[in-house]
Amino acid sequence: MYFEITRKELTNPLKAVVSTIESKQTLPILANVLVEVENNTLRLTGTDAEVEINCTVPLEASIGSDNDGAITVPAKKFFDIVRALPDGAHIQFNQEDENRVVIKSGKSRFSLSCLPAEDYPSSPEINSTLSFNLMHRALKDLLAQTQYAMATNDVRYYLNGVCFDFLEDKLAVVATDGHRLALATEAFDLAGKETMQVIVPRKAIIELSRMLENSDDSLEISMDANHIKIVLSDRLTLASKLIDGSFPDYWGVLPVNPNRIVTTQTGELKQALTRTSILSNEKFKGIRFALSLNNMVITSRNPEQEEAEENLMVEYNGEEMEIGFNVTYLLDALSVMTTKEVTLHFIDTNSSLLITPKDLEDVKMVIMPMRL
Numbered sequence: 185m186y187f188e189i190t191r192k193e194l195t196n197p198l199k200a201v202v203s204t205i206e207s208k209q210t211l212p213i214l215a216n217v218l219v220e221v222e223n224n225t226l227r228l229t230g231t232d233a234e235v236e237i238n239c240t241v242p243l244e245a246s247i248g249s250d251n252d253g254a255i256t257v258p259a260k261k262f263f264d265i266v267r268a269l270p271d272g273a274h275i276q277f278n279q280e281d282e283n284r285v286v287i288k289s290g291k292s293r294f295s296l297s298c299l300p301a302e303d304y305p306s307s308p309e310i311n312s313t314l315s316f317n318l319m320h321r322a323l324k325d326l327l328a329q330t331q332y333a334m335a336t337n338d339v340r341y342y343l344n345g346v347c348f349d350f351l352e353d354k355l356a357v358v359a360t361d362g363h364r365l366a367l368a369t370e371a372f373d374l375a376g377k378e379t380m381q382v383i384v385p386r387k388a389i390i391e392l393s394r395m396l397e398n399s400d401d402s403l404e405i406s407m408d409a410n411h412i413k414i415v416l417s418d419r420l421t422l423a424s425k426l427i428d429g430s431f432p433d434y435w436g437v438l439p440v441n442p443n444r445i446v447t448t449q450t451g452e453l454k455q456a457l458t459r460t461s462i463l464s465n466e467k468f469k470g471i472r473f474a475l476s477l478n479n480m481v482i483t484s485r486n487p488e489q490e491e492a493e494e495n496l497m498v499e500y501n502g503e504e505m506e507i508g509f510n511v512t513y514l515l516d517a518l519s520v521m522t523t524k525e526v527t528l529h530f531i532d533t534n535s536s537l538l539i540t541p542k543d544l545e546d547v548k549m550v551i552m553p554m555r556l
Contacts, residue, residue: 185253185279187221187243191269191289197239198263200420201230204237204391205259216256217263218304219277221247230259233305235388237395238421254301255279262287265294308411308423314350314380315406320416322370323403324396326357327389329368329547332516334386335361342429345385348412349431350374358434364513365437365550366520382407383431388424395420437550439538442529444502446480447542450526454518456494460484461511463492470556471511475530476504484511485556507533508556514539517549 201217209215209232218229226241266275269289276288279298287294327346335343338361349356355372358365384392395416396403404415413423460471464484474481478501482494507530518526523541530537539549 185219185221185255185277186251187226187247187277189226189241189243189275189277191266191271191273191275193241194266194275197228197241197419198266200239200395201228201237202259202263203230203394204232204235204387205230206232207260213256213299213303214305215259216299216304217259218254218256218301220254220301222252223249229304229307231305232387234385235391235422235424236305236307237391238307238423240419253279255285256299256301256304257285257296258298261296308413308425310406310411310413310423311408312406313408314377315404316372317402317404318355318370320397320399320401320403324393324398326355326368326370327393327396329520330357330359330366331389331393332520333359333361333364333366333549334389336386338362342383342427342431345383345427346389347381347383347431347434350377350380352379356434358431360432360434360437363510363552364517365434365548366517367434367438367548367550369546380407381431382412383427383429384412384424385427388412388422392422395422437536438548439529439531439536439550442531442535442538444475444505444530445500446475446528446530447499447525448480448496448528450518450521450524452496453526454515456482456496457511457514457518460492460494461515463490464511468554469510469512470508470554471514472506472508472556474504474506475500475502477501502530505530505533507537508554509537509551510554513551517551 214232220227224243226243228239230237265287273289279285283297285296285298331346338344343361346357346359352374354369356369358367406413410426412426415421460482463486464471465486471482471484480496480498484492517539521541525542527540527542528537537551541547
């Protein structure tokens with residue numbers, strides 16, 4: 185196998201596929217990237233056996249079918265070599281035998297040991313149960329507003345990802361770690377297809393978020409009971425196993441008929457919480473809200489008896505109340521708000537807080553209270 189390519193053309197595709205490869209692998213071949221040449225097209229594939237990223241790059245120089253082939257090379261070493269070459273470098277990739285490839289560029293020469301392509305995990309076959317198109321921007325926004333609430337290495341494995349719930353009239357994207365929940369919806373028409381709910385694992389969500397663009401370009405999503413495949417463009421595809429489990433009834437978590445409503449400036453609240461958090465308990469990160477007519481006092485205290493207090497003018501005409509929260513959860517939610525004003529929906533001191541962008545119903549964030 186042989187091909188020629190510039191450093192500029194190779195760097196970003198190689199970076200995309202290498203990102204999914206773990207540094208520590210149970211199988212040596214999973215530390216490699218699959219390199220294939222066919223019909224004057226270079227195809228790069230990286231996987232950890234759960235998430236796979238595939239990139240294709242057209243080759244400008246016609247090399248002929250005699251140079252087609254496939255091999256796997258050490259992913260990190262290959263990427264480090266390409267990245268270390270000077271801008272404008274021209275790269276020659278040549279497979280000398282079954283166990284070795286040589287990479288040349290200018291006066292540089294690198295010889296890498298490799299493993300056969302036949303041993304590389306095959307791409308998942310998806311017997312599409314549901315497929316549809318969505319804009320990059322729409323999916324990017326849905327994930328931005330929810331993925332922060334995913335659990336990390338929770339024993340409740342079904343929380344370590346994001347739920348895609350395909351309803352009759354909308355797509356609901358939701359994440360929760362048991363202490364907070366983030367829900368975002370997008371108008372969606374199943375066009376007579378059956379409703380479906382899947383859980384996409386955390387790593388796939390993080391990789392997908394990196395690759396999505398803030399554009400109106402269309403992407404194609406297809407899935408079955410075990411896998412999801414997202415074709416972001418004719419050159420970039422992500423495929424992932426799905427988490428086998430049942431996601432919690434998130435609709436039942438949303439506070440019902442909250443009667444204490446606070447409206448305030450998103451930026452001002454975020455800044456006040458940031459300052460107050462400086463003197464909060466480093467372990468528990470607790471802060472306290474004290475509500476009164478058109479006023480919110482935010483306080484924190486730590487074991488050294490140090491205190492912080494912020495006084496905010498807000499829109500509020502309900503009963504006085506005090507309630508505590510983890511300030512990190514509040515800041516995470518406010519960080520993804522896109523509106524200048526935010527609405528806080530309270531019920532009582534023992535009930536969860538519902539946070540929504542003012543006058544928008546398609547984004548909801550729920551945070552459980554904590555005792556201080």
